[in-house]
Amino acid sequence: MAFLSYLINGLGLGSVYAIIALGYTMVYGIAKMLNFAHGDIIMIGAYVAFFALSRFQLPLFVSVILSIVVCTILGVVIERLAYKPLRQASSLSVLITAIGVSYFLQNAAQLLWTSNTKVFPSIVSNAYLKIGDLSISYLTIITIAVCIAIMIVLTLFINKTKTGMAMRACSEDKGAAMLMGINVNTTISITFAIGSGLAAIASILLCATYPSVYPTLGSMPGIKAFTAAVFGGIGSIPGAFLGGLMLGVIETLTKAYISTQLSDAIVFAVLIVVLLIKPTGLLGKKISEKV
Numbered sequence: 420m421a422f423l424s425y426l427i428n429g430l431g432l433g434s435v436y437a438i439i440a441l442g443y444t445m446v447y448g449i450a451k452m453l454n455f456a457h458g459d460i461i462m463i464g465a466y467v468a469f470f471a472l473s474r475f476q477l478p479l480f481v482s483v484i485l486s487i488v489v490c491t492i493l494g495v496v497i498e499r500l501a502y503k504p505l506r507q508a509s510s511l512s513v514l515i516t517a518i519g520v521s522y523f524l525q526n527a528a529q530l531l532w533t534s535n536t537k538v539f540p541s542i543v544s545n546a547y548l549k550i551g552d553l554s555i556s557y558l559t560i561i562t563i564a565v566c567i568a569i570m571i572v573l574t575l576f577i578n579k580t581k582t583g584m585a586m587r588a589c590s591e592d593k594g595a596a597m598l599m600g601i602n603v604n605t606t607i608s609i610t611f612a613i614g615s616g617l618a619a620i621a622s623i624l625l626c627a628t629y630p631s632v633y634p635t636l637g638s639m640p641g642i643k644a645f646t647a648a649v650f651g652g653i654g655s656i657p658g659a660f661l662g663g664l665m666l667g668v669i670e671t672l673t674k675a676y677i678s679t680q681l682s683d684a685i686v687f688a689v690l691i692v693v694l695l696i697k698p699t700g701l702l703g704k705k706i707s708e709k710v
Contacts, residue, residue: 423553425675426668431559433667434566435628438621439644440651440659441573442614448654449590449610452510455517456497457618458641459524464490464619465539465632466532472540479542487619494615495608502611503604528634536633539626562624569617570660577656582609590654643670643683646690652703661701 439461446454464486471482501520505513543561547554577583585606588596593603618637625640626632643666651662669689673682693701 421675424555425671427555427559429668429671430664431556431562431667432628432671433647433664434562435621435625435663436640436644436647436666437566437660437663438569438617438624439640440648440663441569441656442617442621443645443648444651444654444656444659445573445586445610445614447648448656449586450502450607452502452513453517453645454502454611454614455514455641455645456501456520456524457614458637458639458644459521459528460490460494460497460615460618461622461625461637461640462528462632462634463493463524464622465626465636466528467619468623468626469537469539469632472542473537483620483623486623487616490615490619490622491612494611494618498608498611503607506604525634525638532634534634536631539630539632541630542623542627558627562628565620565624566660566663569620570656573613573656582606586610639683643686646687649700650690650693652700655700655702658700658702665701 439457442457443454446452446457467489468482468486471477471485472479477485497520501516502513505516543558546557548557548560577586585596585601586609588599588601589603589606596606597603621640621644622637626636644663647662647666648659649662650666651658651660666686670682670686673685677685697703
């Protein structure tokens with residue numbers, strides 16, 4: 420029964436990683452760039468929700484919407500100011516810019532709100548669902564349900580809507596998509612907006628589980644979510660979902676049965692082993708390039 424409890428808790432943690440990883444994988448799949456500032460957008464979303472809930476006493480629903488709106492606008496602004504001018508630049512230039520944006524957001528947060536850790540207000544009761552000897556936190560159930568709902572809606576959006584089809588066209592060939600009348604710049608901005616909105620949702624779920632807000636809040640979850648995206652197959656939406664869940668389960672079981680201190684090392688070691696066996700990730704596809 421203890422193993423089942425750890426497994427469910429791992430799925431809850433993995434659901435947060437999966438939501439963040441979906442933002443990573445969408446941006447990479449369409450814009451072919453790694454947005455390492457994604458983790459810091461999580462931090463901004465957490466601060467917005469914190470002040471909305473604790474200082475302005477806004478209802479939870481309003482606070483969540485406000486956090487999503489702020490992060491969405493921030494994601495679009497970052498894309499337009501930092502990444503759009505580098506559309507034809509090398510991958511290294513884009514990567515260095517992304518790291519620079521990440522440090523800028525972290526230091527801006529330290530200047531605005533200091534480095535002191537703030538306690539995120541409780542948004543879900545500590546009640547548990549009892550199933551025999553098994554106790555499941557309602558927060559864990561909500562987190563898993565939100566992740567599954569986001570996965571379903573995102574999949575339908577990508578496959579069924581006109582904007583989603585434009586995203587898939589840009590992912591395949593930006594030049595051909597432009598010739599077909601697709602506004603590539605707008606499509607990429609929409610992708611950043613969706614990814615940043617998902618970061619805001621993930622920030623609230625993360626802070627509900629670990630109720631602390633500080634300027635480097637998004638760094639480690641961002642790295643782990645990126646690991647999850649690579650684990651599942653970077654650029655694959657189902658891969659990001661699967662990778663996030665598996666990463667959360669591995670981390671939780673490692674902490675429970677092996678070592679809390681070694682959990683991160685074991686997670687990254689598993690990633691290395693998977694990539695040695697299948698370099699494209701679990702659900703990634705090998706892409707052949709014509710020379």
